Amino acid sequence: MTDNNGEGRLSLPPWIKTTVLTIGSIAVTMLGLLFITFIIGRVMPIDPVLAIVGERASQSTYDAVYLELGLDKPLVVQFLYYLWDVLHLDFGTSLLNARPVSEDIARVFPATLELATLGIFIGIVLGVPLGVLAAVRKGSWIDQIARVLALVGYSMPIFWLGLMGLLIFYGILGWVGGPGRVGIFYVDVVPSVTGLILVDAAIDGNWNVFKDAFSHIILPASLLGYFSLAYISRMTRSFMLEQLSAEYVTTARVKGMSEWDVVWKHAFKNIRVQLITVIALSYANLLEGSVLTEIIFSWPGIGSYITTALLSADMNAVLGGTVVVGLIFILLNIFSDLLYKVFDPRAR
Amino acid sequence: MADQTLKEWLLTDTPTSRRHAKLSALYTGWLTFRSNTMAMIGLGILVLLIVIAAAAPILSPHDPFVQDLGNRLAPLGTEGHIFGTDSLGRDILSRLIYGARITLYIVALVALIAPVAGLLVGTVSGYAGGWVDVVLMRITDIFLAFPRLVLALAFVAALGAGIENAVLAISLTAWPPYARIARAETLTIRSSDYIAAIRLQGAGALRIITKHIWPLCISSLIVRVTLDMAGIILAAAGLGFLGLGAQPPSPEWGAMISEGRRFILDHWWVATMPGLAIFTVSLAFNLLGDGLRDVLDPKAGE
Numbered sequence: 001m002t003d004n005n006g007e008g009r010l011s012l013p014p015w016i017k018t019t020v021l022t023i024g025s026i027a028v029t030m031l032g033l034l035f036i037t038f039i040i041g042r043v044m045p046i047d048p049v050l051a052i053v054g055e056r057a058s059q060s061t062y063d064a065v066y067l068e069l070g071l072d073k074p075l076v077v078q079f080l081y082y083l084w085d086v087l088h089l090d091f092g093t094s095l096l097n098a099r100p101v102s103e104d105i106a107r108v109f110p111a112t113l114e115l116a117t118l119g120i121f122i123g124i125v126l127g128v129p130l131g132v133l134a135a136v137r138k139g140s141w142i143d144q145i146a147r148v149l150a151l152v153g154y155s156m157p158i159f160w161l162g163l164m165g166l167l168i169f170y171g172i173l174g175w176v177g178g179p180g181r182v183g184i185f186y187v188d189v190v191p192s193v194t195g196l197i198l199v200d201a202a203i204d205g206n207w208n209v210f211k212d213a214f215s216h217i218i219l220p221a222s223l224l225g226y227f228s229l230a231y232i233s234r235m236t237r238s239f240m241l242e243q244l245s246a247e248y249v250t251t252a253r254v255k256g257m258s259e260w261d262v263v264w265k266h267a268f269k270n271i272r273v274q275l276i277t278v279i280a281l282s283y284a285n286l287l288e289g290s291v292l293t294e295i296i297f298s299w300p301g302i303g304s305y306i307t308t309a310l311l312s313a314d315m316n317a318v319l320g321g322t323v324v325v326g327l328i329f330i331l332l333n334i335f336s337d338l339l340y341k342v343f344d345p346r347a348r
Numbered sequence: 349m350a351d352q353t354l355k356e357w358l359l360t361d362t363p364t365s366r367r368h369a370k371l372s373a374l375y376t377g378w379l380t381f382r383s384n385t386m387a388m389i390g391l392g393i394l395v396l397l398i399v400i401a402a403a404a405p406i407l408s409p410h411d412p413f414v415q416d417l418g419n420r421l422a423p424l425g426t427e428g429h430i431f432g433t434d435s436l437g438r439d440i441l442s443r444l445i446y447g448a449r450i451t452l453y454i455v456a457l458v459a460l461i462a463p464v465a466g467l468l469v470g471t472v473s474g475y476a477g478g479w480v481d482v483v484l485m486r487i488t489d490i491f492l493a494f495p496r497l498v499l500a501l502a503f504v505a506a507l508g509a510g511i512e513n514a515v516l517a518i519s520l521t522a523w524p525p526y527a528r529i530a531r532a533e534t535l536t537i538r539s540s541d542y543i544a545a546i547r548l549q550g551a552g553a554l555r556i557i558t559k560h561i562w563p564l565c566i567s568s569l570i571v572r573v574t575l576d577m578a579g580i581i582l583a584a585a586g587l588g589f590l591g592l593g594a595q596p597p598s599p600e601w602g603a604m605i606s607e608g609r610r611f612i613l614d615h616w617w618v619a620t621m622p623g624l625a626i627f628t629v630s631l632a633f634n635l636l637g638d639g640l641r642d643v644l645d646p647k648a649g650e
Contacts, residue, residue, distance in 0.1 A: 156630075
């Protein structure tokens, strides 16, 4: 992410330069993100003043709100106001329920976090061993299965697979709970401490709620897990293939080391950093992929929040949600980038 | 020439003209591609899709828009409605057939807009270098850093729902990777000797970029576009599913799933059939993309 063009005239230690450049590029990326959402908000065919005062307001009320929103100022000044508000986590008030958007987002976000975290967990636990096995037994039936699983994952509309999952596992087999986070009898039974319902139920010691919540989350989480599995297993496989063809692996084998030790203690050790980068990236993608999944499963997370707001033309909520998802996405990207630089000496 | 078969002529080691050499290279590529069964299956499905879309009025047994409320939600295998009917009694098979046109339309438009935009940005950025490069690549990075579906959602919200706006939104989120690829290719080509030679002959930047850099970027872009097609179809279907793409009564596949969602537990086929169609087509693009990559860009595979 850093561009090193031209020698610096000041001879600062290289790490200071790198840090400054990294922070600079993060700042520029975030500014860009906010600028895009700002522009989207401005070209929106919805009059923000009308949305607040209503159609029957008098001209003087209209003008007052117009001035209050700063719409008479130049666009640059409006953008600076917008930046100032976002810096204070103020995304305006929702037009639907007249509450601050930031409060709404804080309320719905844990649901998405819980879903995506369980999803990535499933993706890692199944995807990494599958990728390693596929690389070790390249060309075998397990490699073929991994290949097909990934190919199907890349080609499948996630919302459709979710519907089919609901149909089969909920409608026909009755193995899992239906849409929503908990069954109707368990809504608001446990006090919300973390907002993560599994954790809250465990804290409260209410295992009935825990079981019910688990039966609701397992299907959407497995679904997201499958999509990250497709990506993680493919990447693990290609990283491992690269290591297994290296000379140190041959040396280890010649020395008579067991295959298990060669694979896990030597080759796998060397792909850990790359793997964490991939996992961070697919976690970011999961947050995004949860938008469609949440709608299928009536999951009250940020994806449902953004789309509901979208369909009712609640612009503050849409833009607030977009900014939050975008910022998290960028932070995860940067985090994986940094991790790579810190732990992999070759990348320094 | 007389005692030479067409095949021998195509496979000759000593081409007699530029066109001959080009044809020969194409044919060798085709032979490699043909040996990849999965890629051929993908190609077959897509050719079939194009034929179906072109011959939709002949192939579809019913008008996709005509409602028949007396015969709503008829199950699979009903007389005259093999795939059943939807909640308004419209024939699902006919709607799927007409939906192929919409899918192809969206894919073709995005595949035209996004790579061309990326090619422009990437080659200019790579050829010009300096601050132009820094600014353009920074913009590319910003778009890359954005979650694509959420960005597309916000764009559609700003532009209004509809197929054309969905195409625009998807293109706006899809161009950055092409710009990256085109820039990388340009950087390697720019410093090569033959570019220096052309420059000494007096060729301007415009001529060098359009005549000498673009043709060399094309093959890696084609591979990337084909591999991206599946993603484009899924994104378009996702927007349709959310009610932000094609509007009813248009038989867009994502929108059809959204309609069928309400009846999923009792009348599963309404949502299942369009989903299978989306899956088949995006799988075909993935298979084709893998095969093309092996032919055009053998280094990238494995």
